[in-house]
Amino acid sequence: MSDPIRLSTPFTDELIDPLRSGDRVLVSGTIYSARDAAHLRLRELDAAGEPWPFPAEGAVLYYVGPTPTRPGHASGSAGPTTAGRMDKLTPMTLEHGVKGIIGKGNRGEALWPEFERYHAVYFAAIGGAGAVAAQRIRSSEVIAFEDLGPEAIRAIEVEDFPAMVINDTTGADYYTQASEAWRHDASK
Amino acid sequence: MPVREVDVAEISAAIAGACIKINYFLPDDMLAALGRARDTEESPAGRAALDVILENAEIAAQGEFPYCQDTGYTVVFLDIGQDVHLVGGDLMQAVDAGIRKGYKDGYLRMSIVADPLFGRENTGDNTPGMVHVRIVPGDGVRIQVDAKGGGSENKSRHKMLVPADGKQGVKDYVIETVQLMGPDACPPGIIGVGVGGNFEVSAELAKRALLRHPVGAANPDPAVAEFERELLDDVNALGLGPQSLGGRITALAVHVETFPTHIASLPVAVNTECHAHRTTVVEI
Numbered sequence: 001m002s003d004p005i006r007l008s009t010p011f012t013d014e015l016i017d018p019l020r021s022g023d024r025v026l027v028s029g030t031i032y033s034a035r036d037a038a039h040l041r042l043r044e045l046d047a048a049g050e051p052w053p054f055p056a057e058g059a060v061l062y063y064v065g066p067t068p069t070r071p072g073h074a075s076g077s078a079g080p081t082t083a084g085r086m087d088k089l090t091p092m093t094l095e096h097g098v099k100g101i102i103g104k105g106n107r108g109e110a111l112w113p114e115f116e117r118y119h120a121v122y123f124a125a126i127g128g129a130g131a132v133a134a135q136r137i138r139s140s141e142v143i144a145f146e147d148l149g150p151e152a153i154r155a156i157e158v159e160d161f162p163a164m165v166i167n168d169t170t171g172a173d174y175y176t177q178a179s180e181a182w183r184h185d186a187s188k
Numbered sequence: 189m190p191v192r193e194v195d196v197a198e199i200s201a202a203i204a205g206a207c208i209k210i211n212y213f214l215p216d217d218m219l220a221a222l223g224r225a226r227d228t229e230e231s232p233a234g235r236a237a238l239d240v241i242l243e244n245a246e247i248a249a250q251g252e253f254p255y256c257q258d259t260g261y262t263v264v265f266l267d268i269g270q271d272v273h274l275v276g277g278d279l280m281q282a283v284d285a286g287i288r289k290g291y292k293d294g295y296l297r298m299s300i301v302a303d304p305l306f307g308r309e310n311t312g313d314n315t316p317g318m319v320h321v322r323i324v325p326g327d328g329v330r331i332q333v334d335a336k337g338g339g340s341e342n343k344s345r346h347k348m349l350v351p352a353d354g355k356q357g358v359k360d361y362v363i364e365t366v367q368l369m370g371p372d373a374c375p376p377g378i379i380g381v382g383v384g385g386n387f388e389v390s391a392e393l394a395k396r397a398l399l400r401h402p403v404g405a406a407n408p409d410p411a412v413a414e415f416e417r418e419l420l421d422d423v424n425a426l427g428l429g430p431q432s433l434g435g436r437i438t439a440l441a442v443h444v445e446t447f448p449t450h451i452a453s454l455p456v457a458v459n460t461e462c463h464a465h466r467t468t469v470v471e472i
Contacts, residue, residue: 037308064257065257065258065297065299066257066297067253067254067257067259067295067296067297068295068296068297069295070252070295073252073253076253076254076257076295076297077248077253077254077255077256077257078257079256079257079258081257081258081339082339082342082372084372085342104339104371104372104374104431105339105370105371105372105432106370106371106372124371124431126237126240126241126244126431127339127371127374127431127462128241128244128255128256128258128337128374128462128463128464129240129241129243129244129256130244130253130254130255130256130257130258131244131247131248131253131254131255131256132240132243132244132247133257134247134253135247148310149298149310149312150257150297150298150299150310151310164433174433175370175371175432175433178233178429178432178433178434179426179427179428179429179432179434180427180434181231181427181434182231182427182428182429182434182435182436183425183426183427184425184427185425186418186421186422186424186425
């Protein structure tokens with residue numbers, strides 16, 4: 001495996017267009033947490049013609065709902081949640097200029113060309129490794145929808161946060177390629 | 189046989205402690221199974237994912253960061269001896285009081301919404317628990333607490349097959365479920381399969397199958413045990429591997445539980461578990 005590619009937020013087309021599915025990356029800078037309930041609130045803001053609570057242009061969204069932060073720590077455990085649940089609302093975030101999304105798990109096939117169209121990348125972090133992910137977080141602050149508890153939007157400062165490119169700006173999907181080499185007939 | 193009094197406060201305290209313990213310390217048998225997977229996985233991407241998973245377990249075991257940020261539904265199995273007299277209050281309230289205290293004191297995430305359809309407001313204390321009660325012989329109380337992640341629970345499936353579908357039908361359904369699950373349920377974990385009973389019994393069987401101890405132990409019925417081995421081989425032949433990044437080990441174990449069923453029916457439930465298998469038993 002080649003060395004991971006270092007990326008700083010916010011993202012630009014020039015930064016992410018060269019990325020290819022299967023590339024490992026280390027993300028640094030501010031990323032914004034948003035999962036199920038926060039996406040629904042963002043849709044409500046759109047419907048009301050109101051601005052979003054963070055600068056979406058070039059932004060990286062992290063699908064996460066962390067555990068409560070213990071005193072003296074920057075964050076609680078904060079691994080990625082299942083991305084497919086946000087499929088329906090993802091074109092909305094890309095339309096607003098979001099360039100990177102970190103989650104885990106499959107994105108629907110209908111979404112792959114959207115990443116190409118909007119020049120955006122979907123990354124997966126290791127699902128369930130919330131304690132490891134927390135070690136790469138320098139600070140975490142609720143910036144909107146505090147009433148949503150773990151689903152509030154947070155501005156999260158990360159340093160060398162590890163992830164892998166799953167859907168790149170060419171419409172490729174890494175998960176469908178990854179298992180091919182290892183699939184076999186169990187009866188043989 | 190004299191009746192033994194058990195104060196529900198004891199049950200409450202046991203549940204509170206268990207909630208904290210399981211969210212920081214993976215059971216030894218699960219850690220061992222993950223270690224064996226790391227030793228046998230041939231795919232570099234799969235091994236790298238397992239390295240992160242094992243590192244995660246080490247960090248969590250220091251007691252500051254829960255193993256996973258999804259600290260789960262709290263599933264509580266209570267086996268209450270028929271010679272037990274519960275005193276000190278309402279049992280179900282005591283169970284939820286235990287969950288409330290454990291999740292607050294343990295800095296665990298509150299992941300339950302009060303109404304699934306309207307409002308979806310977070311209850312703020314991870315209650316209510318998902319509770320299953322059985323009355324059993326004896327004067328003890330056995331409490332199993334399981335923290336079950338929503339991501340893996342979402343990939344579970346249920347189907348009423350017909351007798352003509354038989355063993356192959358069950359097998360095809362399990363394999364299809366794992367293929368659809370892919371990376372979403374954070375493999376490698378455990379595939380719990382409930383076959384037989386009726387609609388709801390098969391689902392509970394599947395959940396109980398997940399909790400079999402130790403992870404990978406065979407069903408005592410040799411025919412079911414053989415079926416489990418075949419299913420595990422077929423699941424791992426899919427090539428999904430750890431985190432679905434390609435590899436030999438998609439599941440650490442397939443556990444199958446069966447129950448008598450109707451002449452018309454062959455219910456099958458598949459409950460998918462991630463690598464964050466968090467469970468413990470407390471006996472009172």
